[in-house]
Amino acid sequence: xxxxxxxxxxxxxxxxxxxxxxxxxxxxxxxxxxxxxxxxxxxxxxxxxxxxxxxxxxxxxxxxxxxxxxxxxxxxxxxxxxxxxxxxxxxxxxxxxxxxxxxxxxxxxxxxxxxxxxxxxxxxxxxxxxxxxxxxxxxxxxxxxxxxxxxxxxxxxxxxxxxxxxxxxxxxxxxxxxxxxxxxxxxxxxxxxxxxxxxxxxxxxxxxxxxxxxxxxxxxxxxxxxxxxxxxxxxxxxxxxxxxxxxxxxxxxxxxxxxxxxxxxxxxxxxxxxxxxxxxxxxxxxxxxxxxxxxxxxxxxxxxxxxxxxxxxxxxxxxxx
Numbered sequence: 001x002x003x004x005x006x007x008x009x010x011x012x013x014x015x016x017x018x019x020x021x022x023x024x025x026x027x028x029x030x031x032x033x034x035x036x037x038x039x040x041x042x043x044x045x046x047x048x049x050x051x052x053x054x055x056x057x058x059x060x061x062x063x064x065x066x067x068x069x070x071x072x073x074x075x076x077x078x079x080x081x082x083x084x085x086x087x088x089x090x091x092x093x094x095x096x097x098x099x100x101x102x103x104x105x106x107x108x109x110x111x112x113x114x115x116x117x118x119x120x121x122x123x124x125x126x127x128x129x130x131x132x133x134x135x136x137x138x139x140x141x142x143x144x145x146x147x148x149x150x151x152x153x154x155x156x157x158x159x160x161x162x163x164x165x166x167x168x169x170x171x172x173x174x175x176x177x178x179x180x181x182x183x184x185x186x187x188x189x190x191x192x193x194x195x196x197x198x199x200x201x202x203x204x205x206x207x208x209x210x211x212x213x214x215x216x217x218x219x220x221x222x223x224x225x226x227x228x229x230x231x232x233x234x235x236x237x238x239x240x241x242x243x244x245x246x247x248x249x250x251x252x253x254x255x256x257x258x259x260x261x262x263x264x265x266x267x268x269x270x271x272x273x274x275x276x277x278x279x280x281x282x283x284x285x286x287x288x289x290x291x292x293x294x295x296x297x298x299x300x301x302x303x304x305x306x307x308x309x310x311x312x313x314x315x316x317x318x319x320x321x
Contacts (some may be wrong), residue, residue: 008263025085025261029060032088032251033078035071035095037092040183042249043202045120046090048281052272057264058272059168059194060086070158071095072106072321073227079108085261089114091252093160097304101312102158102319111305115251117261118269121278121287122248123202124222125164127152133198138219138238141198142174149175150197153187158319161200163308164221164245166315168235171243191215202247203228203286222247246288250297266294 019135032050036042037061043065048105050061075095081087086164089095094102096110098219127138154161168174179196181187184205191199192214199206199215207228208214217232225234235243251269253262270291273279282289292300 006131007308025258025264026057026059028086030086031086032063032090033074034063034090035067035074036065036067037067037183038161041123041202041247042090042092045249048090048278049120049269049272051136052275053268056257056271057270064247066249070099070102070123072099072108075099076107078252078254079113085253085257085259085265086255088117088193088268091116091250093163093246093248093304093308093310094158094195094290094300096250096252098160098163098312099156100305101309104318104320106212113255115255115257116243116292116294117251117262118254118273118294119292119297119300120249120251120269120273121282121292122246123204123287123311124220124226125161125245126201126206126210126220127168127193127201127218127245128188128193128201128206128209129198129218130215131216133216135218138172138233138235141218142172145175149177151179152176153179153181153190153196154201155187155205157183158317160245160247161202162170163312163315163317165200166317167311168221168240168243168321169243170315172235172240172310188215207286226286229285230260239251250292250301256264262294300304 032046034043034046050063053196054061066077071094075089078087078089100110110164121319129135135144135154148199152169153163154165162178169176176216184201188205188209189199190196203226210217210229217229219227221244223236225232273289
């Protein structure tokens, strides 16, 4: 473990030197727009990473919460900002992938109004029940749902959690009724109290409850078992090869931002995500990282859009009705 920490510290130092060597930009404080309220996973990681980026860039990185309409408000503000690299947008599945399928009209075009800077991490999604629940595994859940469809909670309508579970229902035969909440913690509390039968929860919110024995996982929707919960089977391992979904976060800037600014922001973001403090926090929460370059991040988003937008339209989930 000590050797790994030394390696991470060395990598972060090299990345920091690359950032410093690029010079010139930025010329003033940067603002990082987050389309969700304070305290959620997007806000927490934006603030954690902004604190690491600021000394590398030589300017403050100020996180600005602009919640509203599935992050549509923050996205519109970012899309209309000057493309000079001083306005950053915290992006996720909803902003760049799902919203065009959820809304008939958007005040921004995720495919053309933004340039990707890089990836922050992806969050495995767990299907959780109470420890004493009579259902012991996912196959038992599917079988029981034929007699009575259970209720399942998520952090919100059209959240990655909600979309993932609707995909799971279609691909496994599970029947379940959605109960949306305003965030993950309220959904977890209602699971514990018995108000909902199960929840679909990201690793950052759900793992502490798993570790404390307050919840039990029937499955995880990732490609491979989570390093922080290796005993929890993936749906893929249970025979549902196409039932894979994550929540994920990244950073984008307005389209047209000069290439040198994009390069420097990417280097700073990569160094921040590789910082030992950030790595330790992500590892403890089971968050998976990937060092995507800006073109690789753009390609990743394009693949996600090609997968999820048709499925969302098939499912008939809309937010503007």
